[in-house]
Amino acid sequence: KFTDRVLWLFSTPLAPTSSANAIMVKVVTCTAPVNIAVIKYWGKRNAALILPTNDSLSVTLSQDILHSKTTIAASPDFSHDRLWLNGKEEDITKNKRMHNCFRETRALRKQLEDSSAEPLEPLSTYPVHVCSENNFPTAAGLASSASGLAALVFTLARLFDLPTSTSDLSRIARQGSGSACRSLFGGFVAWEMGSRDDGADSLAVQVAPETHWPELQALICVVDDAKKGTSSTEGMQNTVATSPLLQHRIRDVVPERMRDMKKAILDRDFQTFAEITMRDSNQFHAVCLDTFPPIFYLNDVSRAIIRLIHEYNATSPDGRLKAAYTYDAGPNAVIYAPKQNMKEIIHLITRYFPGADFVDPYNFFPEGEVVGSNLPH
Numbered sequence: 367k368f369t370d371r372v373l374w375l376f377s378t379p380l381a382p383t384s385s386a387n388a389i390m391v392k393v394v395t396c397t398a399p400v401n402i403a404v405i406k407y408w409g410k411r412n413a414a415l416i417l418p419t420n421d422s423l424s425v426t427l428s429q430d431i432l433h434s435k436t437t438i439a440a441s442p443d444f445s446h447d448r449l450w451l452n453g454k455e456e457d458i459t460k461n462k463r464m465h466n467c468f469r470e471t472r473a474l475r476k477q478l479e480d481s482s483a484e485p486l487e488p489l490s491t492y493p494v495h496v497c498s499e500n501n502f503p504t505a506a507g508l509a510s511s512a513s514g515l516a517a518l519v520f521t522l523a524r525l526f527d528l529p530t531s532t533s534d535l536s537r538i539a540r541q542g543s544g545s546a547c548r549s550l551f552g553g554f555v556a557w558e559m560g561s562r563d564d565g566a567d568s569l570a571v572q573v574a575p576e577t578h579w580p581e582l583q584a585l586i587c588v589v590d591d592a593k594k595g596t597s598s599t600e601g602m603q604n605t606v607a608t609s610p611l612l613q614h615r616i617r618d619v620v621p622e623r624m625r626d627m628k629k630a631i632l633d634r635d636f637q638t639f640a641e642i643t644m645r646d647s648n649q650f651h652a653v654c655l656d657t658f659p660p661i662f663y664l665n666d667v668s669r670a671i672i673r674l675i676h677e678y679n680a681t682s683p684d685g686r687l688k689a690a691y692t693y694d695a696g697p698n699a700v701i702y703a704p705k706q707n708m709k710e711i712i713h714l715i716t717r718y719f720p721g722a723d724f725v726d727p728y729n730f731f732p733e734g735e736v737v738g739s740n741l742p743h
């Protein structure tokens with residue numbers, strides 16, 4: 367989503383001065399959404415290029431609720447590239463993933479500058495200041511690297527006026543954080559692992575747009591908003607190096623699940639969607655446990671929510687699944703369910719876990735009805 371017009375800012379003293387004293391800054395702000403995988407990416411075959419060991423598939427959530435908002439300024443007066451994340455400056459000198467995104471987008475800008483008939487501002491040579499905010503917990507297993515790096519690449523593309531396609535931007539975002547390639551698209555998105563060594567065919571493809579299945583909704587249960595102990599990047603490298611179960615998953619499980627999941631989405635078949643989603647989340651966490659030393663992302667509350675959803679599904683008179691949980695690399699649950707069941711699920715969660723603050727931006731519960739403690743959004 368392109369939230370701002372492109373601006374040129376001139377800072378100048380009041381007294382007449384030569385234009386050489388003016389400071390030139392170009393600033394652009396964009397937001398990008400979170401995506402939560404229903405078939406998990408976990409494992410790289412090439413860590414430098416971020417090439418995965420298996421295909422994955424995710425659902426992009428509405429960025430009206432969860433998003434990264436990134437503002438980038440470029441100026442010849444800046445000394446070096448800098449990042450402020452959630453109001454605090456981060457040292458990015460050794461952050462390869464961000465530099466991949468800077469390098470790739472600057473190379474495209476340079477091509478544009480070199481091929482343009484009229485002279486263009488040499489933005490490809492200007493250092494940038496990046497200021498990004500996530501309106502949800504960072505590094506807590508709610509895909510902040512996905513929305514964050516997608517926002518970075520999308521904002522750079524706007525800053526540089528790149529005519530680049532969304533698919534090509536997804537290939538660049540992949541080199542920032544694997545899951546970020548899927549956040550360039552809305553709706554249901556596959557990341558095709560590709561087979562080439564240079565990663566040219568490892569990119570995101572939209573399976574169906576966000577309008578395809580309007581009844582499907584997600585409930586985010588924040589169990590712990592602290593930064594996780596093991597980052598996704600580090601965790602999956604250890605898994606690749608030590609887990610025999612991962613090899614079974616890559617070879618014997620994911621290819622069939624990808625086929626079945628795509629069909630379930632196209633058919634809006636919640637039964638198949640829900641069963642594969644829960645099984646794949648469980649297998650991903652089993653693979654974490656099979657890593658040596660093991661990685662624990664789930665906590666007691668996460669496991670209690672898993673049990674609760676299975677008990678809730680067991681109450682269904684016709685045996686049909688009513689909800690599906692999934693967990694990324696963290697303890698926080700995402701529950702996918704048809705909209706008609708959401709009210710019941712929210713009541714269930716807030717009854718079993720009293721004290722939860724419920725943010726209700728879509729006014730699920732009319733005035734007067736108290737659920738957990740209703741918060742204004």
Ligand code: ADP
Nearest residue numbers: 434498504505506507508509510511514597598
């Ligand atoms: P998550 O489960 O939240 O995706 P990861 O371990 O995959 O956690 O990645 C978290 C890291 O992603 C952060 O420590 C930070 O380096 C990066 N990140 C998160 N949000 C942003 C953002 N908005 N802009 C730039 N980088 C970000």
Ligand code: DP6
Nearest residue numbers: 403406407543544545598599694695
């Ligand atoms: C469990 O994309 O965060 O969320 O590529 O190293 O940045 P890097 O890892 P990241 O891993 C995401 C793992 C996951 C599953 C998924 O989103 O598919």
Ligand code: CO
Nearest residue numbers: 509511512598
């Ligand atoms: Co991540």
